[in-house]
Amino acid sequence: MSLGFVIGESRPTSVTAITSRALSVGEYIKIATDEGEILGLVEKSSISSAAFTDVRNFDEAAESTEIAELNKRDKTFIAHIGILGFLENLRKGKSIIPAIPPIPGTEITPPTKQDLEEIFSPKNKGWIKIGSLLRNKTVDAKINLDKIVSRHLGILAMTGMGKSNLVSLITKQISKLNGTVIIFDYHNDYTNLNIPRINVIDAKINPRLLDADQLSDVLEIRESATVQQRVLRMAFTETVKKSKEFWKKLETEVGYIVDSEDKKIKEIRSSAYRVQDIIEESQRRFEDILDPDMGDPISFIKEGRANILNISELSEKQANVALAFYLQQLLKDRKDASIAKHGRSKRQRNYKFNSPIFVIIEEAHVFIPKDHDTSAKYWAAKIAREGRKFGLGLGIVSQRPRSVDLNVLSQMGSFAIMKIIQEDDQRQIASATESTSRELIAQLTSLNVGDAVLVGQWTNLPSMVHVEEVKEKVMGSDQSAVDAWAKADTMKEIAVESTQGLVQKDLLLE
Ligand SMILES: Nc1ncnc2c1ncn2[C@@H]1O[C@H](COP(=O)(O)OP(=O)(O)O)[C@@H](O)[C@H]1O
Ligand SMILES: [Mg+2]
Known part of the structure; x- marks a missing residue:
């Protein structure tokens, strides 16, 4: 099935196409060249109508509708397509851009389901499903878990767009595989997560x-x-x-x-x-927070579990100290474990965790801020730089990417980015990610809840996906003020009734 043809000036990295229907941004297409089949991504799409150019007033516009309807050739569909590489290499996770640009006149076709599945839902070990492709809904979107533990992950979006849902999903999947996750839960979003192997800890500090x-x-x-x-x-x-x-x-x-x-x-x-x-x-x-007799806080974290560290009772400064402490200890533990594993010395075992750990920091703009230094930031930056050598992965989550330290953000090997409107935020993300994903980032304003742009090493290719909703989560969904007021009103009535009761009782006593 032909979708259209390459026109105008083509380049090795991008072509323009004229097509028989309007293509959606984020849709994949195939270009058949002599060197082999190339996969492309629709980055921009436009429709124009000959009948409606130079229309100056209402009557002309009304007439033009009729002309446009009669004339089959009235509409022009133009798509700007970014070239992702040869299909054959993409299946193996490699992107090889053609040396010669596709010649104008080359045909464009839709990829088959199998073409896309080989790239976006590999059957290899370590790849887990997180949703489906946004524009090719029948194709599962999978991610490579190994890459987020070894090369870190950033989850960025406005509030309410699905960050915590994705965190829950990844956590659920890792704990299914007996992996260790630690979430620093600043807003008490995860303590009600109803998944097996969850370990909720009220974070305390040993002074x-x-x-x-x-x-x-x-x-x-x-x-x-x-x-x-x-x-x-x-x-x-x-x-x-x-x-x-x-x-x-x-x-x-x-x-x-x-x-x-x-x-x-x-x-x-x-x-x-x-x-x-x-x-x-x-x-x-701070009776519930500062406890000199609690022993080692790390001992409450369990290997092979989804550990939710509830830091919601802590002030910002306390949370910062707690976070820095945990991050420092975890890095030390993983370092010691890796030295023991690789070294010949038969020293006494001085580490706790035997396997890699994935640590997630919510509200990263608070703990890893751009404009001042905090001790949590120091240790997060160190883990971002060194963690991969020791199997300590970092996930940072923020609704204000513009206020997150760019150094740390740039160390994230993969990103999930949901709807973001602020231009400052988009600019910061663009500087932290690879240039090939910039066009996709321009699409961020148009995403709906749960839609995400995935870039970086955890997928074979940048993609737009819809993330599955985690049903086991009692989400931080928007509260209905109206419901709450209605409830408060009935409570008031009860209160009034009972005080009246008291008054009457008092009267009786007199
Ligand atoms: N993938 C999704 N599909 C459908 N609904 C979602 C999805 N992700 C989130 N939501 C809805 O959006 C709400 C907010 O999601 P949440 O993950 O808490 O956002 P954030 O952490 O970005 O503020 C949730 O209550 C949930 O109902
Ligand atoms: Mg959240």
């Missing part, structure tokens, strides 16, 4: 394991309160860290500063008083 600056952050000592920070640094000694009664010992140490007669120390007495208050207050305020 003994921190350094003084981190402790100052989790106690929420202000950044500008440098004297208070100094007091804490003086008091937070090794003995405190090892003391059975952590808080008491820390308070005692600050107490020494308060009571000191040393002239220099006297100057900081008022700050020391304040630190005393802060420590006392924190024990109450």
Whole structure:
């Protein structure tokens, strides 16, 4: 079946075609050249009508409709097609662009289902289905899980477009394969995920394991309160860290500063008083978060499970400290495991995880921000650079790609990008991804919920897909305010009734 012909000036990487019907952006087509069959992707599509050019007023437009209907040749369908490479090589995951551009007049045909399946749904191990091709719905869209663990993944889209759904889907699939996933869940989106092998952990911080600056952050000592920070640094000694009664010992140490007669120390007495208050207050305020007797936080993470670390109770600074701690420990553990595996030394086993781990950071613009340094960012960047050597994959999720550190973003080997309208965001994504995907990124505004552009190493080719909806998820869907108000109203009535009841009872008592 012929779809059309190459026209105008062709290049090795792109051609223009005139076609018998309007092609959809994102649709695949085949170009049969002498060197072999080439696969192309429709990047732009336009329709024009001879009858409607130079129409200047309503009456002319009305007449033109009739002319256009009568004249079979009235419509012109033009498609700009990006050349993806020879079909034969694409099946093996290699893109080889023709040396000679397709000659104008070359025929364009639709690819067969088999052509597309060989590329987009390989039957190889490690490839899992996440949905179907957006414009060729009968073809499964699969991704290569190995590549996201070894080369990292970015999931970027506006709020409500399906990021967490995709995270849930990938998590479900990895845990089916007995893999280890860790999600830092800042908005409590995943604790209700109803999949087997899930392990929900309320993240806590063991203050003994921190350094003084981190402790100052989790106690929420202000950044500008440098004297208070100094007091804490003086008091937070090794003995405190090892003391059975952590808080008491820390308070005692600050107490020494308060009571000191040393002239220099006297100057900081008022700050020391304040630190005393802060420590006392924190024990109450952060009772559920700071726990010196919890042991090693890493011990709560289970291998072969979907671990959901609920960090929603933590403040931003606390979450940052927690994240940095986990990332640092995980990297160290994976390094130790890989040294033990490859090294000859028969040292004592000092690692916990035997197999690769995939870590997912939601709200990446908060923890890996562009404009300032955080300790979580430091460790995320390190994992982005070194993780693949040790089997530690990073997934970063954000609705504000423009505010995510570009260095870290560029280290992501694959991306799923859903609807994004902001131009700043699109620009940032374009600079973080390969140039071949830019045209697809221009399509981002037109996507619907659950539609995604997949680029990078986890697919054989950039593609537009519709992601499956995870049914096991109690999603963070938009709340109905109207429903909530209706409920609140009935609650109020009940409340009024019961207070009236009380009033009457009170009256009776008198
Ligand atoms: N692939 C999909 N197919 C259909 N609906 C989806 C899909 N992904 C998400 N949704 C719907 O959109 C809502 C928001 O999805 P979510 O993944 O929480 O978005 P985000 O994390 O980007 O804010 C969900 O409640 C779900 O109903
Ligand atoms: Mg989400």
